[in-house]
Amino acid sequence: MGAVAADALVAAAKVDWRTATLAPVDVALCRYAEQLTRAPASCGKAEVLELRAAGLSDRAIHDAVQVIAYFNYINRVADALGTDPEDFYPATPTGDGDGAAPRRAPPQER
Secondary structure, three states, rough: HHHHHHHHHHHHHHOOOOOOOHHHHHHHHHHHHHHHHHOOHHOHHHHHHHHHOOOOHHHHHHHHHHHHHHHHHHHHHHHOOOOOOOOOOOOOOOOOOOOOOOOOOHHHHO
């Protein structure tokens, strides 16, 4: 895959991973990441079996869980403290797909 095609795939995945032309294993990972983020108590053995069926090893599943959980944790800490992204992220009001996280409103504006 060339750089232009890779950039287009990344841009499409940022907009909606469900409509991007991802490999089946990547779709499985995105589905799991969303489920773990939105409804962690609903994740269990069945989801692990789905990830295995998609071709992931137990080590890869463990690593994915660690990364997903860490990002969920650190985002919750940032939200709880009302922090903004670092200055090196471009300020965008809605996250226009450029890779920057949307700017959070200061606590008094939320």
